[in-house]
Amino acid sequence: MRVAATQFKDYLSRNHLKLTRERRVILEQILSVRGHFDVDDLLVHLRQAGHRVSRATLYRTLPRLVESGLVHKLEMASGQARYETMFGRHHHDHLVCLGCGSIIEFESPEVERIQEAVCRRKRFRMTGHTHQIRGYCADCEPDAGAGGRRASGARTRRGGRAAGGARRGGRAAH
Amino acid sequence: MRVAATQFKDYLSRNHLKLTRERRVILEQILSVRGHFDVDDLLVHLRQAGHRVSRATLYRTLPRLVESGLVHKLEMASGQARYETMFGRHHHDHLVCLGCGSIIEFESPEVERIQEAVCRRKRFRMTGHTHQIRGYCADCEPDAGAGGRRASGARTRRGGRAAGGARRGGRAAH
DNA sequence: ACTAATATTGAGACTCAGTTGCAATTGGAG
DNA sequence: CTCCAATTGCAACTGAGTCTCAATATTAGT
Numbered sequence: 001m002r003v004a005a006t007q008f009k010d011y012l013s014r015n016h017l018k019l020t021r022e023r024r025v026i027l028e029q030i031l032s033v034r035g036h037f038d039v040d041d042l043l044v045h046l047r048q049a050g051h052r053v054s055r056a057t058l059y060r061t062l063p064r065l066v067e068s069g070l071v072h073k074l075e076m077a078s079g080q081a082r083y084e085t086m087f088g089r090h091h092h093d094h095l096v097c098l099g100c101g102s103i104i105e106f107e108s109p110e111v112e113r114i115q116e117a118v119c120r121r122k123r124f125r126m127t128g129h130t131h132q133i134r135g136y137c138a139d140c141e142p143d144a145g146a147g148g149r150r151a152s153g154a155r156t157r158r159g160g161r162a163a164g165g166a167r168r169g170g171r172a173a174h
Numbered sequence: 175m176r177v178a179a180t181q182f183k184d185y186l187s188r189n190h191l192k193l194t195r196e197r198r199v200i201l202e203q204i205l206s207v208r209g210h211f212d213v214d215d216l217l218v219h220l221r222q223a224g225h226r227v228s229r230a231t232l233y234r235t236l237p238r239l240v241e242s243g244l245v246h247k248l249e250m251a252s253g254q255a256r257y258e259t260m261f262g263r264h265h266h267d268h269l270v271c272l273g274c275g276s277i278i279e280f281e282s283p284e285v286e287r288i289q290e291a292v293c294r295r296k297r298f299r300m301t302g303h304t305h306q307i308r309g310y311c312a313d314c315e316p317d318a319g320a321g322g323r324r325a326s327g328a329r330t331r332r333g334g335r336a337a338g339g340a341r342r343g344g345r346a347a348h
Numbered sequence: 349a350c351t352a353a354t355a356t357t358g359a360g361a362c363t364c365a366g367t368t369g370c371a372a373t374t375g376g377a378g
Numbered sequence: 379c380t381c382c383a384a385t386t387g388c389a390a391c392t393g394a395g396t397c398t399c400a401a402t403a404t405t406a407g408t
Contacts, residue, residue, distance in 0.1 A: 039394085077249040123312040131304070363395085
């Protein structure tokens with residue numbers, strides 16, 4: 001993990017940015033997370049670990065981490081972004097379950113090749129791409145005859161952040 | 175275009191929905207549009223054609239059109255949705271220019287095949303997918319030595335809807 | 349270590365696209 | 379023609395994300 005820290009530090013100094021306590025803490029937290037997470041997950045984990053980092057800082061730091069190459073941002077169809085660590089891993093795309101919200105990864109060098117060919121043909125310089133397959137995972141398949149119990153960890157855009165929410169706290173009157 | 179209208183009507187009655195004047199007008203407008211559009215484009219066109227349809231109705235109708243199979247929704251990375259008519263066309267994916275916002279289409283049966291294979295392997299039932307390549311089109315290529323004039327029709331999330339906007343703007347009279 | 353210059357932070361106001369509650373209206377099946 | 383479920387417009391509301399600003403912290407240079 002030391003290497004990742006170094007990579008981030010290098011990125012920062014290359015860009016005349018500072019390595020603050022907040023950034024250090026966020027990086028640390030991210031490296032310790034397995035799988036995909038969104039801003040609120042991260043915030044909750046930070047709080048649980050006893051760190052106070054504002055939402056604004058988190059939103060400002062994530063793009064830095066993305067630029068440094070340590071983290072990848074997934075633009076979900078719902079509009080809510082999710083992130084994943086890219087440290088020590090290589091590119092892949094995602095199957096997103098509409099039932100339980102889980103994300104399954106897949107790799108296809110073949111698709112990558114095709115993409116490049118398409119770009120060449122269209123004289124387009126690719127800087128990034130999104131390739132998501134939406135549907136239902138084996139556990140959530142609604143139609144299936146089996147015992148399709150679903151939505152174990154389901155969290156929809158609305159329902160999600162239930163009680164005790166870290167968010168806003170209620171935009172009470174003003 | 176008559177066929178499209180029929181397709182929509184069938185969809186509606188199949189679902190106990192009504193063919194209102196608003197829905198008729200929206201459908202008509204959409205069928206007359208070439209290329210990709212967002213909700214505000216559509217609203218502006220409707221207004222120009224002398225039709226008064228509320229934003230809420232537009233937002234409520236588009237999903238119906240998508241479900242009926244006449245329109246396809248593009249979930250843009252920016253978070254702002256765009257739409258395109260699917261009537262008489264078949265599936266394709268997109269190259270999105272970050273410079274001028276233009277959208278170039280591409281087809282790849284090969285990618286489709288790979289997707290299906292992936293889903294089979296992961297025991298995943300696909301209901302839809304998003305495959306977007308982001309980057310710069312030939313006209314916008316920033317680095318290119320040529321005369322890379324850019325952003326002819328650029329419209330970012332923030333800047334976009336300049337003067338005279340139809341939006342919220344004057345939540346004045348109606 | 350000290351300092352000046354610059355980047356960063358937290359809070360909360362704000363944006364923007366999209367959604368929703370509600371009372372008034374309107375298709376369309378019978 | 380009648381009745382009722384579906385629909386509409388409006389305005390208030392959501393939720394994710396951005397921005398402003400005063401206070402604070404990091405770092406390059408000495």
